[in-house]
Amino acid sequence: MKFFSLGLIATLLAAVNAINEEEERGNIGGDPHITTWKNEHYEYHGQCDLVMLQDDEFADGLGLDVHIRTKVVRHWSYIQGVSIKIGNDVLEIEGSPDAEDEEAHYWFNYEYQGEVEDIAGFPVIMKKQIAYKRQYILDLSPKYPGKDITVELFKEFVRIRLHGNEAIFGNTVGLLGDFKSGKTLARDGVTELDDFGDFGDEWQVLPSDPRLFHQSSHPQFPEACIRPEDPRGERKRRLSESIVSVEQAEAACDELKDELDRKDCVYDILATQDLDMVGAF
Template identity: 40%
Template sequence: MLPPDAWLMAWYTQIQNSPSLAIYLLLAILWLEMKLLFVLSFLLPLVTANITGVNSPPPQDGNDYCCGFGGATCNPCLESCGVQCKTMEAFCTDLGYQRCNTGPGSSLNHQTYQYRCCDAVTNIPTVFWDGANCNIPNQSNYCSAHALREPQLDQNKPYCCWSENGRRALQQNNDPFGCAGSCDPNCHENHRCYNLDNFCWETWYSTGRIAVPCGNGCCDAQTGDPVNLVPGGTTSSTFQEMCDSRAATTCTPVRGGKSFGDPHFQKWSGEYYDYHGECDLVFLQSQGIDGGNTNLDIHIRTKARYGYSYIESAAVKIGDDVLEVSSFGEYMIDSISKAGTPLIMGDKYMVNHTEIDDKHHKFDIHLGGEEQIIITTFKDMVNVELKHATANTFGASVGLLGDYHTGAMLARDGVTAIKDPDQFGQEWQVQSHEDKLFQANRAPQHPQVCKSSAKTAQERRLRLGESVAREAAERACAHWGSSFEHCVHDVIAMNDLHIAKAGPF
């Protein structure tokens, strides 16, 4: 028998004498390596699963599971979500959450990770679990708010209620402390129960709506309307005592309104509509905001581009001072470019400018108390918002935000109600007899009408077929809360994921 060295020399001599044999040998070696890798690709996940338990079945909490641990990905999850989560729209996320553990004498949290079917409208990380899993008397419940169960709540069962900031509500007598029985689906459009930071844990629901202190009285957190507190009524004694101690049961309603993106307008009532006409528009007019002769006017200038439109500039006039804000945070105050902030408008209203980054700027106009006008810019888009707007300041205001008290889209005569958003937008084009707040005119100007959005709508439909995929837009917009669908629409229409990263108001 030849020694190993002799075998190698014999093979070497054979290969030298026959080069084709060397090629065949090399191909055979490559084929064997490919087969080995193919086999390992199947064996390795099985071995890893046995070690980590990643494919082990999840613990059963009822029907609130959508997809299994680890091995699932977004696509198969979305395919099965419609069956497993029934009433919910499919939205895939892999956020962590904590299971409830109600075993005797145990209060341990079990951290797990799963793909969930989340509410595609809000994508707010909130969870409603059956009271059997969450009722831990006199302790914080241990459901971490990272998933959403079906929104049609069973009113015969107690549910975990969550505060606006994600804090846990306490339990008392098998009911979440802070809710009357189960979470009332009328208490909030997203079926969430609120315990606001500026109130005690003993906040209680009355007629399905939460009452919280506001100004010098107790107000309904949804509408801002006064809440009548009757001794012996449905409110808790602690809540009653707190409100009585303020010696008032009424306060000033507080509302908000805004416009952003491919312009979406939120009226004073909280309802949304879209208007895509291109022109100068009266966003808001309010007289005597200081109880005297100081008037407030806000104009916006919209622009159509490709398959979408946006606000390219906003101008705010308070008294005799005008602040104009445009793309990339460019601004002028009384025709002076970048005059520096803070600055004063109308002799007493402070304006602050914050440069978040070179694409993202924010301007705060403080009207007194908590009332604010906030203008943000991201790239060449401008957004406008009014926050904590009271009836004293804005109760008689007019413009694109509608009637302050009802949200009705009223014409300039203050009486005629307009239902069509396009007609309503055209109604509030800046007229030729009104003050021009922008430094330079841009067509169209009244009496020319706003540029029709008909062509823009057609371009928009064509562009949607060639832009960012919806799944990518949904992932990018996950933190937009109640404006989630608006964000998804804008990202797809503008073909720009960075819009979502700028965040909502």
């Protein structure tokens, strides 16, 4: 599975609980594209393990941790894997760059393809559309009816979508920002970081955070996250050498309803030179 870095879809019906509670959605995917709880959109290009979400009090104290692993490719990066911990259970998921790969790449409690029906009592639903496009739906309905965390894989790209409200995710911290204020807060819960590169670096996984991935990957703190060199200049140069044009990318992504999704889709197609990347959205 690739990086940050590029791919997840969770389509959940908001109408079920919208009568009583306002819903918020946060997601992260692409190379990587991040949408905060307050629908602010930013990108983080770097390679390391990052805290997407953390809440020690989730589900009456079970606790929730979601870490992503990103990887740099030339001037951009993508989500290579995601690992989710609830209670004492850990589910790690990766994609595969091989379009013919029929194998599901996941670890449950650090065992490859370990038998998994639920994670801390929340059912896990696995859906395979085609070899390189899969969904892992973590159904939160036992406690939060109609809500879930969905991981979507498209080739090696991972996307994570969260469907819930303040009652579920209101106390989370991490790359999606503060739920209530929308501010991109540092780990101290007070300092607001306006530079998204610095904000991403701030949420690098530390030794004090739980170990969620079955295998360590470079870099690990205290090594800093790896940043691509001259991402703007390299991006411009490679665009001039592209086989897929901007117009072709825009036409491929035109079917997407959300404006931000269309923008991210165009960027991902141009970065990967793969028109099929529209399938990641």
